[in-house]
Amino acid sequence: MDPGKCPTGCDRIYATRRLVKIIFATLGNSFDKKTRYETVFGEDLSTRERTFRAPGRVNLIGEHTDYNDGFVMPAAINFSTFVSISQPFDSKLDIFSENFKDSVSVDLTAGPRPRGDWSDYVVGVAVILQAAGYTVRGAKLNIRGEVPIGSGLSSSAAIEVATACALVAISDIKIDRVELAKLCRRAENEFVGARVGIMDQFVSLYGQAKKALLLDCRSLDYELLPLSQEAHLVVCNTMVKHELASSEYNQRREQCEAGVKHLAQALPHITALRDVTLEQLEAYGKDLADVIYRRCRHVITENDRVLKAGDALKRHDLGEFGWLMYESHRSLRDDYEVSCPELDIMVELASRVEGVYGARMTGGGFGGCTVNVVANEHVEEFKRAIAAVYEQKTKLKPEIFVCETADGAGEVTSVPAIQQQAGD
Numbered sequence: 001m002d003p004g005k006c007p008t009g010c011d012r013i014y015a016t017r018r019l020v021k022i023i024f025a026t027l028g029n030s031f032d033k034k035t036r037y038e039t040v041f042g043e044d045l046s047t048r049e050r051t052f053r054a055p056g057r058v059n060l061i062g063e064h065t066d067y068n069d070g071f072v073m074p075a076a077i078n079f080s081t082f083v084s085i086s087q088p089f090d091s092k093l094d095i096f097s098e099n100f101k102d103s104v105s106v107d108l109t110a111g112p113r114p115r116g117d118w119s120d121y122v123v124g125v126a127v128i129l130q131a132a133g134y135t136v137r138g139a140k141l142n143i144r145g146e147v148p149i150g151s152g153l154s155s156s157a158a159i160e161v162a163t164a165c166a167l168v169a170i171s172d173i174k175i176d177r178v179e180l181a182k183l184c185r186r187a188e189n190e191f192v193g194a195r196v197g198i199m200d201q202f203v204s205l206y207g208q209a210k211k212a213l214l215l216d217c218r219s220l221d222y223e224l225l226p227l228s229q230e231a232h233l234v235v236c237n238t239m240v241k242h243e244l245a246s247s248e249y250n251q252r253r254e255q256c257e258a259g260v261k262h263l264a265q266a267l268p269h270i271t272a273l274r275d276v277t278l279e280q281l282e283a284y285g286k287d288l289a290d291v292i293y294r295r296c297r298h299v300i301t302e303n304d305r306v307l308k309a310g311d312a313l314k315r316h317d318l319g320e321f322g323w324l325m326y327e328s329h330r331s332l333r334d335d336y337e338v339s340c341p342e343l344d345i346m347v348e349l350a351s352r353v354e355g356v357y358g359a360r361m362t363g364g365g366f367g368g369c370t371v372n373v374v375a376n377e378h379v380e381e382f383k384r385a386i387a388a389v390y391e392q393k394t395k396l397k398p399e400i401f402v403c404e405t406a407d408g409a410g411e412v413t414s415v416p417a418i419q420q421q422a423g424d
């Protein structure tokens with residue numbers, strides 16, 4: 001049998017399955033995948049499919065350091081995206097997103113272009129794999145995401161990485177995980193058109209349960225560090241996203257570049273702020289405009305905090321780790337000026353709740369989420385206190401996600417029903 005084709009009749013079976021899937025998806029998530037397949041097709045048909053899972057992430061410390069060749073420390077979390085993929089059978093990708101209840105079909109031989117919707121994240125991965133010289137086979141893909149979309153937990157990297165793992169597996173492509181992370185990032189940069197670093201894709205592939213991942217964004221060397229099981233990572237969504245985020249982001253990048261250019265006059269070996277110490281900034285940055293000086297100081301001290309946070313985890317010292325998180329927030333607020341009143345309120349409120357080791361804004365800023373390290377026995381009280389007081393102060397109802405750390409992407413044997421996502 002031609003391995004590129006499905007057995008006889010497969011097309012019709014898949015068309016029927018697709019139709020039934022769409023009908024069931026529109027009925028909502030009350031049917032889990034197993035129930036659908038067992039009820040509608042019987043067990044044997046689902047064995048034709050393989051399913052790949054990739055997790056979302058939260059960045060614990062190391063903000064705005066990635067594009068300065070510095071250090072970040074994310075953890076993969078137990079909200080994942082699942083991509084179920086059929087046997088390869090022609091040059092088309094037929095993609096269905098259960099979340100968007102929408103399907104898109106593209107011919108890989110026709111040079112697909114971005115459509116400006118959710119499917120770009122999936123098609124982009126296939127197109128970039130092809131551009132890198134790999135032969136990608138056509139197939140049916142069913143996507144089920146439990147990573148909250150657009151909440152800062154990187155549903156985008158999760159869908160890219162799960163898709164990449166699925167396509168690579170059915171196309172018999174041999175590729176290592178670093179390369180896969182780079183290609184997924186390229187898909188988001190070049191096909192989706194979002195200027196992102198490599199952290200999200202990298203941790204979605206390399207994360208581990210009970211571990212934080214310390215990543216050197218220059219060399220891509222990484223270290224998995226033990227996260228105490230006495231505390232949970234709790235993510236609070238402020239529910240604001242200020243419009244200036246992307247223009248301010250570009251401006252911060254330019255300011256960092258300006259800082260490097262100036263400092264390189266005295267320090268010709270440097271190519272990024274990663275290469276500069278605080279002492280060097282103090283010695284050679286006197287002529288810098290105050291705003292550029294403060295931007296540089298954030299990046300330099302933040303890199304230092306990430307490394308210290310790594311040492312704290314090795315010593316199982318959550319107290320020190322939490323203190324570094326508060327310091328990171330202060331620096332992002334005062335020196336880098338990427339916080340906003342809602343983020344500051346959320347961090348301030350957290351700092352007053354018993355059992356909170358540390359809190360800070362996470363992500364690019366100007367809204368989005370905070371990450372909090374909360375002692376297990378205080379998580380429920382934390383959720384209650386934050387939800388009530390934040391809403392009272394801002395008139396906004398926050399989403400609160402209590403996260404477990406999780407393993408990086410891989411193949412799974414079943415897809416769980418979508419779990420409760422937001423603060424219940």
Ligand code: ADP
Pocket residue numbers: 081097098099100117118119121143144145146148149150151152153154155156157159
């Ligand atoms: P975040 O990564 O913080 O969740 P982004 O805006 O970077 O937010 O990425 C969200 C986008 O990724 C969605 O708007 C959608 O286009 C795509 N996406 C994520 N998960 C899915 C999914 N399960 N199905 C379809 N598209 C998805």
Ligand code: MG
Pocket residue numbers: 154155156157
């Ligand atoms: Mg994203």
